[in-house]
Amino acid sequence: MDMPQERVPETVAAAFEDLDAAAFAPLDPAEALDLHRAINERRAQVENGEALKHLRSL
DSSP states (O other): OOOOGGGSOSSHHHHHTTOOGGGGSOOOHHHHHHHHHHHHHHHHHHSOHHHHHHHHHO
């Protein structure tokens, strides 16, 4: 199946030229810890604990 040409960027760089280099800067340890906590809290809200226990027991 052919991709429509109007949806494919001419170069890879063209697709990423709007990104700021600061977006890829490493987080400081406090920010990283807060981010990990937020991710874990979200997982606890979304995931089904009983289903996870069952999957881990397999």
